[in-house]
Amino acid sequence: xxxxxxxxxxxxxxxxxxxxxxxxxxxxxxxxxxxxxxxxxxxxxxxxxxxxxxxxxxxxxxxxxxxxxxxxxxxxxxxxxxxxxxxxxxxxxxxxxxxxxxxxxxxxxxxxxxxxxxxxxxxxxxxxxxxxxxxxxxxxxxxxxxxxxxxxxxxxxxxxxxxxxxxxxxxxxxxxxxxxxxxxxxxxxxxxxxxxxxxxxxxxxxxxxxxxxxxxxxxxxxxxxxxxxxxxxxxxxxxxxxxxxxxxxxxxxxxxxxxxxxxxxxxxxxxxxxxxxxxxxxxxxxxxxxxxxxxxxxxxxxxxxxxxxxxxxxxxxxxxxxxxxxxxxxxxxxxxxxxxxxxxxxxxxxxxxxxxxxxxxxxxxxxxxxxxxxxxxxxxxxxxxxxxxxxxxxxxxxxxxxxxxxxxxxxxxxxx
Numbered sequence: 001x002x003x004x005x006x007x008x009x010x011x012x013x014x015x016x017x018x019x020x021x022x023x024x025x026x027x028x029x030x031x032x033x034x035x036x037x038x039x040x041x042x043x044x045x046x047x048x049x050x051x052x053x054x055x056x057x058x059x060x061x062x063x064x065x066x067x068x069x070x071x072x073x074x075x076x077x078x079x080x081x082x083x084x085x086x087x088x089x090x091x092x093x094x095x096x097x098x099x100x101x102x103x104x105x106x107x108x109x110x111x112x113x114x115x116x117x118x119x120x121x122x123x124x125x126x127x128x129x130x131x132x133x134x135x136x137x138x139x140x141x142x143x144x145x146x147x148x149x150x151x152x153x154x155x156x157x158x159x160x161x162x163x164x165x166x167x168x169x170x171x172x173x174x175x176x177x178x179x180x181x182x183x184x185x186x187x188x189x190x191x192x193x194x195x196x197x198x199x200x201x202x203x204x205x206x207x208x209x210x211x212x213x214x215x216x217x218x219x220x221x222x223x224x225x226x227x228x229x230x231x232x233x234x235x236x237x238x239x240x241x242x243x244x245x246x247x248x249x250x251x252x253x254x255x256x257x258x259x260x261x262x263x264x265x266x267x268x269x270x271x272x273x274x275x276x277x278x279x280x281x282x283x284x285x286x287x288x289x290x291x292x293x294x295x296x297x298x299x300x301x302x303x304x305x306x307x308x309x310x311x312x313x314x315x316x317x318x319x320x321x322x323x324x325x326x327x328x329x330x331x332x333x334x335x336x337x338x339x340x341x342x343x344x345x346x347x348x349x350x351x352x353x354x355x356x357x358x359x360x361x362x363x364x365x366x367x368x369x370x371x372x373x374x375x376x377x378x379x380x381x382x383x384x385x386x387x388x389x390x391x392x393x394x395x396x397x398x399x400x401x402x403x404x405x406x407x408x409x410x411x412x413x414x415x416x
Contacts, residue, residue, distance in 0.1 A: 103263075105264065105279070105295070106295075110291070110292040110293065111245070111246070111284065111292050111293070111294065111295045111296070112292060113281050113282070113283075113317070113348075114279070114281075114317065114318065114319070125345060128345075129342065129345045133380055134342075134380055135377075135380045136380060136381055136382035136385065137382065138199055138377040138382065138383050139199055139383065140199065141199055141200075142199055142200035144200055144201060144203075144409070145410075146201070146202075146203065146204060146205050146208070146410055147162070147203045147204055147408075147409065147410020147411045147412070148410075148411070148412075149204075149208040149210075150162055150170060150172065150204070150208070150209070150210050150412055151172070151210065152210045152211060153172060153175045153176070153177060153210065153211075154172045154173065154175075155174065155175050157174075157303075157304045157305050158172075158173070158305075158414065159171075159172070159173045159303055159305055159308065159331065159332065159414070159415040159416075160172040160173070160412050160413065160414050160415070161332065161334070161369060161407075161412065161413050161415060162203070162204065162407075162410065162411070162412040162413070163203065163369065163371060163406075163407045163408075163409055163410075163411075163413075164182075164202050164203045164204050164409060164410065165183075165200065165201075165202045165203050165374070165375045165409045165410075166181075166183060166223060166371070166372060166373075166374070166375035166376055167180070167181040167183070167218075167223065167224055167312075167313065167336065167371050167372045168180065168181055168182050168183050168184075168202065169181070169310060169334055169369075169371055170204070170209070170210075170412075171301060171308060171310070171334075172210070172412075173273070173301070173303040173304075173305075173308070174272065174273055174303055174304055175271075176213045176214065176270060176271055176272070176273045177210050177211060177212050177213050177214075178212075178213065178214040178215070178216060178270070178273075178275070178301060179209070179212050179214070179215050179216070179233070179239070180215075180216045180217075180218070180299065180310045180334075181216070181217060181218055181224040181225075181312070182215060182226065182229045182230065182233060183202075183223060183224070183226040183229055184202055184206050184226065184228075184229045184232070185198075185226050185228050185229060186198050188221075188222040188223035188226065188376055189222055190222065190286065190287070195222070196223070196376040196377060196378055197376070198375055198376060199375065199376070199377065199383070200374065200375055200409065202409070202410075203408070203409030203410025203411070204410050206229075206232065209236075209237075211237060212233055212236075212237040212239045213237075213239055213240065213270060213271060214239055214240050214241075214242060214270045214271075214273075214275060215230065215233055215239045215240070215241045215242070216241075216242050216243075216275065216299045216310065217230070217241065217242070217243045217247060217251075218244070218280065218296060218297060218298060218299070218310070218312030218313060219244060219247070219280075219282060219284050219294070219295070219296035219297070219312060219313060220247055220250055220284050220285070220286050220294050220296075221284065221285075221286070221313065222286065223376055223378065224312070224313060225247070225250060225286075227250070227251075227254050230251060230254065230256060231254055231255070231256065234255070234256045234258075238258065239258070240258055240259075240260065240268075240270060241256060241258060241259040241260070242259075242260055242261075242262065242268060242270070242275055242277070242299070243259060243260075243261045243262075244261060244262065244263070244264075244277055244294065244295035244296055244297045245261050245262065245263050245294065245295040246261065246284075246293060246294030246295055247261055247294045247295070248260075248261040250286075250294070262276075262277040263277065263295070264277055264278060264279045264295070264297055265277070265278065265279075265326070273301060273302070273303070274301070274302040275299055275300075275301055275302075276299065276300040276301075276302070276327075277297045277298070277299060278297055278298045278299065278300050278309070278319065278323050279297060279298070279317075279319035279322065279323075280296050280297050280298045280311060280312045280313065280314035280319065281314045281315040281316070281317040281319065281348065281349065282296040282312070282313050282314050282315065282349045283296065283349060284296050296312065296313065297312060298310055298311040298312040298314065298323075299312070300323065300327055302327070303331065305331055305416075306328070306329070306330070306331030306366075307327040307328060307330055307331060308330065308331055308332045308333075308334075309323060309330050309332070309333040309334065309335075309363060309365075310334045311333065311334060311335050311336060311359070312336075313336060313349070313350070313372065314336060314349070314350075314351065315347060315348050315349045315350055315351055315355070316351050316355035316356075316358060316359055320359045320362035320363050321362045323363060324362060324363045324364055328364075329363070329364035329365065329366065330363045330364065330365040330366065330368075331365075331366055331367075331415065332365065332366065332367050332368070332369065332415050333359070333360060333363050333365040333367075333368040333369070334368070334369050334371055335351070335356045335359055335360065335368050335369070335370060335371070335404075336350065336351055336356065336370075336371055336372030336373075337351065337352070337353045337356045337370040337371070337372060337373055337386040337387070337389075337390055337406075338350075338371075338372045338373025338374065338378070338379070338381070338386040339372060339373070339378040339379040339381075340352035340353075340355075340379060340381060340386075341379050341380040341381040341385075342379075342380055346379060350372075350379070352389065353370075353386055353387075353389040353390035353392075353393045354389070354393040354396075356368070356370065356390065356393075356404070357390070357393045357394060357397055357399065357404060360399075360403070360404055361397070366416070367402070367403060367404070367405070367415055367416075368403065368404040368405075369404070369405055369406070369407065369413070370386065370387065370390055370404065370405070370406040373386035373387070374386070374387075374409075386406075387406045390404065390406065
C-alpha cells in the first residue's frame with residue numbers, strides 16, 4: 001500500500017511538472033514567434049518605403065523556426081511542407097533571379113548602351129592599349145590645402161556646387177545636400193597595395209562635410225563606388241543612397257541598408273527634391289566575371305531654379321539630347337572631361353573636352369562644370385591636359401570660359 005501511494009504521488013508530481021514545462025515551452029515559442037514576425041513585418045514596412053517603384057523584386061528570408069515540432073498548431077501545417085516548398089522555390093527563383101525582362105538597355109542577362117552606341121571591349125583591345133601606351137607624366141603628389149567648410153545648407157532657390165576631386169561633387173540646393181560618387185580613399189582598386197593612387201588629396205576634409213542627405217553613386221567602378229567611403233558616410237550621416245539597377249547588393253553586402261536602386265528615367269523623392277537616374281554611355285564591373293551585370297547612369301536633380309545634371313562617367317551620345325527633351329534646359333551640367341586618351345580606345349565610354357562642350361550644347365545648359373580629371377592617373381593624357389583642352393574647345397565653339405568652368409578643388413561655386 002505504501003509503495004502504491006508513493007507511486008501515485010510521484011506520478012502526479014511528474015504529470016504536473018510536465019504540464020507546466022509544456023505550457024512554458026509553448027508560451028516561450030509563441031512569444032518568440034510573435035516577436036520575430038513583428039520584427040520582420042516592421043523591417044518589410046521600412047523596406048517598402050525605399051523600394052517603392054523599383055523594377056526589381058527583393059526577397060527577405062523568413063525567420064528561422066525553432067522547436068518546430070513541439071507545437072501541435074505548427075505540426076499540422078508541416079504536412080503541407082512539400083507543396084509549400086515548391087511554391088516558395090518558384091516564387092524566390094523568379095523574384096530574385098534578376099530583372100529578366102528585356103529592355104532597350106538590357107538583353108535579359110547583361111546591361112548595355114543604347115543600340116548603335118558601342119564600348120571598348122575585348123581582351124585584344126585592352127592588351128593593345130596596355131602594350132602601346134604613350135602616357136604623359138603625372139606628378140607623384142600634389143601639395144594642396146583643403147577648402148573651407150561648406151555651409152550646412154543653402155535655401156531660397158540658391159544652388160551651390162563644390163568640386164571635391166575626381167568625380168566627387170557636393171551639390172547643395174533647397175535645404176538638401178547631395179554627394180555624388182564620393183571617394184576619399186587613397187587608391188581606386190580592389191586591393192590596397194596596387195592600382196591607381198591619388199596624387200592630390202580631396203578638396204574637403206571628410207569631417208568638414210555638411211549633413212549629407214543623399215548619396216548618388218553612378219556605377220560600380222572603383223573610382224566611383226568607393227565602399228570604404230560609403231561605409232563612413234553611412235556611419236556618420238546615414239543618408240539615402242541612390243544607385244542604378246543591380247548596384248544595391250554591392251552596398252547591402254557592406255551593411256548599408258538605406259539604399260534605393262532605379263532604372264533609367266526612374267526617380268525618387270529625396271525630402272522634396274526629386275532625383276532621377278538617367279542614361280549614360282559606359283559599362284560596369286568590379287572583376288573579370290561581372291562585366292555589365294549592373295547598370296550605370298547619371299542623375300538629374302530637379303531644383304526650384306531648374307534641373308541639374310550630374311552625368312557620371314560617360315561617352316558622348318544621344319542621351320544628352322534625350323535628357324534635355326525630357327527635363328528642359330539644364331540649370332547646371334556637371335560633365336566629365338578626363339580619362340580620354342587614346343581616343344581609339346576611350347571614345348565610346350569617356351568624353352574628351354570637345355565632346356563635353358558638345359554635350360553642354362546638346363543640353364542647352366546655362367552653365368557646365370568639368371570633373372573626372374586631375375586626381376587619379378587613369379588614362380594617357382597628362383594631369384592638366386583636360387582643362388587646357390577644354391579652354392581650346394570653348395574657343396573653337398565661340399563660348400566664354402564662364403559658360404563651362406573648372407573650379408579649384410574644395411571651393412564652392414554659387415550658380416545662378
